[in-house]
Amino acid sequence: MSYTSASALAAGTLVRVPLGRRVVSGIVWDEFASAPSADAGVELRPIGEALTALPPLSTDWCRLISFAAGYYQRGIGELALSVLPPQLRQLTDAQLLGRRAKVDKLLGGAVSASGAGSAPELSAEQSVVLQRLAEQARAEPGATTLLHGVTGSGKTEVYLQAAAQALAAGRQALVLVPEINLTPQLEARFVERFAGHRIVALHSGLTPAQRLRNWLAAHLGHADLVLGTRLAIFASMPRLGLIVVDEEHDPSYKQQEGARYSARDLAVYRGKLEAATVVLGSATPSLETWQRARQGRYHALSLPRRIGGGALPAVRLVDMNKAPKAKGATTPLAPQLVEALNDRLARGEQSLVFLNRRGYAPVLHCADCGWKSGCPHCSAWRVFHKIDRTLRCHHCGLAERVPRACPDCGNLDIAPLGRGTERLEEQLATLLRHADGRPARIARIDADSTRAKGALEAQLGAVHAGDVDVLVGTQMITKGHDFRRITLVAAVNPDASLFSSDFRAPERLFALLMQAAGRAGRDARQAGRSEMWVQTWHPAHPLYEALIRHDFAAFAASQLAEREAAGLPPWSHLAMLRAEARTPQAATAFLSGAAERAAGLAAADAVTLYPPVPTSVARVANVERMQMLVESPSRAALQRFLSAWLPALHELRRTAKSADSRILRWAVDVDPLSI
Ligand code: ADP
Ligand code: ZN
Ligand code: ZN
Numbered sequence: 001m002s003y004t005s006a007s008a009l010a011a012g013t014l015v016r017v018p019l020g021r022r023v024v025s026g027i028v029w030d031e032f033a034s035a036p037s038a039d040a041g042v043e044l045r046p047i048g049e050a051l052t053a054l055p056p057l058s059t060d061w062c063r064l065i066s067f068a069a070g071y072y073q074r075g076i077g078e079l080a081l082s083v084l085p086p087q088l089r090q091l092t093d094a095q096l097l098g099r100r101a102k103v104d105k106l107l108g109g110a111v112s113a114s115g116a117g118s119a120p121e122l123s124a125e126q127s128v129v130l131q132r133l134a135e136q137a138r139a140e141p142g143a144t145t146l147l148h149g150v151t152g153s154g155k156t157e158v159y160l161q162a163a164a165q166a167l168a169a170g171r172q173a174l175v176l177v178p179e180i181n182l183t184p185q186l187e188a189r190f191v192e193r194f195a196g197h198r199i200v201a202l203h204s205g206l207t208p209a210q211r212l213r214n215w216l217a218a219h220l221g222h223a224d225l226v227l228g229t230r231l232a233i234f235a236s237m238p239r240l241g242l243i244v245v246d247e248e249h250d251p252s253y254k255q256q257e258g259a260r261y262s263a264r265d266l267a268v269y270r271g272k273l274e275a276a277t278v279v280l281g282s283a284t285p286s287l288e289t290w291q292r293a294r295q296g297r298y299h300a301l302s303l304p305r306r307i308g309g310g311a312l313p314a315v316r317l318v319d320m321n322k323a324p325k326a327k328g329a330t331t332p333l334a335p336q337l338v339e340a341l342n343d344r345l346a347r348g349e350q351s352l353v354f355l356n357r358r359g360y361a362p363v364l365h366c367a368d369c370g371w372k373s374g375c376p377h378c379s380a381w382r383v384f385h386k387i388d389r390t391l392r393c394h395h396c397g398l399a400e401r402v403p404r405a406c407p408d409c410g411n412l413d414i415a416p417l418g419r420g421t422e423r424l425e426e427q428l429a430t431l432l433r434h435a436d437g438r439p440a441r442i443a444r445i446d447a448d449s450t451r452a453k454g455a456l457e458a459q460l461g462a463v464h465a466g467d468v469d470v471l472v473g474t475q476m477i478t479k480g481h482d483f484r485r486i487t488l489v490a491a492v493n494p495d496a497s498l499f500s501s502d503f504r505a506p507e508r509l510f511a512l513l514m515q516a517a518g519r520a521g522r523d524a525r526q527a528g529r530s531e532m533w534v535q536t537w538h539p540a541h542p543l544y545e546a547l548i549r550h551d552f553a554a555f556a557a558s559q560l561a562e563r564e565a566a567g568l569p570p571w572s573h574l575a576m577l578r579a580e581a582r583t584p585q586a587a588t589a590f591l592s593g594a595a596e597r598a599a600g601l602a603a604a605d606a607v608t609l610y611p612p613v614p615t616s617v618a619r620v621a622n623v624e625r626m627q628m629l630v631e632s633p634s635r636a637a638l639q640r641f642l643s644a645w646l647p648a649l650h651e652l653r654r655t656a657k658s659a660d661s662r663i664l665r666w667a668v669d670v671d672p673l674s675i
């Protein structure tokens with residue numbers, strides 16, 4: 001949209017403008033003169049209010065937004081406004097001036113770094129990494145480096161000191177983490193080290209007022225360090241010098257709705273734009289990142305050993321084909337594993353047992369008539385939660401009390417099938433005892449047990465304090481935590497991902513198991529006897545063989561070879577078109593129509609369109625979801641095609657003839673993570 005203004009406004013200035021009868025927020029995108037250009041008869045309306053209380057957004061910030069909007073096929077204005085704190089759109093200029101004054105007063109003054117926590121002396125390997133980072137930053141500002149370091153190798157310490165160097169050079173540091181709420185300990189570590197510096201957090205758990213305050217602190221240049229989740233990649237930081245992406249392989253860096261951006265990939269772009277060093281850290285890098293490092297497009301540094309020289313846990317595969325058959329349909333716990341857990345109890349060490357399924361059992365079942373606890377609104381089972389005796393759909397949220405008898409035949413004996421974390425906790429409670437007969441102290445951490453505010457912190461605190469013997473949970477407990485007393489980690493049922501239709505499932509499983517293993521033996525004194533147990537029906541699977549050797553490189557090489565043979569990323573580039581409708585026919589019709597429009601485009605020669613298929617859970621809350629994959633060996637060709645195709649899709653949506661063929665929503669996901 002174009003508007004006129006009485007005075008010249010700098011690009012990047014936030015404004016309020018009339019749109020129809022409403023007033024909406026906008027950003028001055030191109031600097032423009034106060035005199036309205038006499039454009040062929042178009043009468044421009046004047047802007048409403050310019051928010052001059054704040055310095056304008058920088059050219060670099062606007063370029064980041066333009067790039068992201070183009071790449072992920074969204075409108076520039078839509079993306080720009082969606083990544084700014086919501087309150088920026090609501091407050092008047094006078095109110096913003098007030099907020100700014102508060103932030104200036106709170107954070108604008110001089111600081112003393114006297115309260116800062118002291119840094120440990122770096123290991124020789126850490127020193128080399130930091131030195132090389134500094135050299136690279138001088139030789140090639142804005143370059144990206146992959147820091148591949150095994151769990152517990154001191155990567156976080158490298159981030160801390162690299163950030164300290166950026167601060168010492170008068171620049172700002174941005175540290176991205178997957179889920180800040182999952183690892184309060186990490187935030188505490190940064191806060192402690194940078195006490196005396198101005199450090200703010202940016203994530204979706206903040207109140208709107210906190211988010212505005214922290215964003216302002218970054219934008220005004222007061223905050224030296226921003227610690228945040230994926231949305232923080234769009235923080236406005238005038239002196240940006242370093243971007244760290246911790247656990248760069250983590251899927252949570254990809255936004256799953258609206259503009260489906262990858263904060264990790266945007267970090268690489270932003271680093272170049274602002275000559276800021278980019279560090280992508282992981283024990284199990286994404287294959288895309290690994291491949292780029294091998295090709296020399298990223299620098300590569302590594303920390304191959306744990307701090308203190310501790311060994312990585314010995315991996316033991318338990319062949320479940322040889323385990324005693326379980327009663328009912330529950331995967332048993334192998335007797336050897338139970339014994340090993342009891343050994344830990346006897347030695348006063350902690351164990352961690354994980355299972356990626358919350359609730360008591362994934363489905364209830366009537367053996368007489370075959371009824372199962374399906375969700376009436378979704379193509380999924382409702383999960384049995386014993387604690388409050390409910391059947392809950394994890395997709396649409398429908399929750400009902402468990403029926404007393406089978407709803408179809410009246411049989412009183414309906415039974416849980418399979419096992420979730422609640423049931424695992426119950427089983428372990430019956431199996432594990434201290435030598436003196438006391439029951440083991442078991443804590444469960446999953447999305448259910450941590451719903452209350454502060455619950456997660458309290459539970460993690462109990463684990464760190466040694467008040468828990470066995471920690472049971474979902475993948476929430478496998479990520480990032482620096483547990484000091486755990487010597488055994490067990491995955492009781494990880495096989496499902498081996499045979500998933502999603503080509504990234506093995507990569508994710510390997511990362512998950514390596515991460516989980518990394519929670520054991522973090523204290524070098526205990527590392528020698530730390531173990532990772534995996535219950536599996538496929539002990540000869542190459543993924544597990546690589547896991548036993550902690551050999552990420554071998555795993556990556558075999559996966560990359562498979563992907564190359566199949567023409568999958570990183571050897572090709574993908575986009576997914578998804579459509580949602582009341583009927584699968586309508587969703588399919590939209591995708592088929594989209595394919596027809598594609599056929600007429602010149603840019604379509606370099607892409608392959610696959611037939612529409614249902615998403616993995618096709619129906620959610622009575623909405624049917626279909627998807628269609630678009631593939632090209634060339635990223636640029638895919639981009640050209642999408643830009644030509646998208647206008648046709650908007651039109652297709654508008655011209656749907658009958659109500660039957662109408663869809664509710666459609667979206668294109670560039671570089672989709674789940675297939
Ligand atoms: P990673 O991020 O690779 O898992 P961390 O940075 O968390 O590793 O380091 C693992 C543990 O080792 C932490 O408890 C950390 O405080 C400690 N640590 C890291 N670097 C050093 C060092 N140079 N000297 C002593 N302890 C260190
Ligand atoms: Zn029945
Ligand atoms: Zn449902």
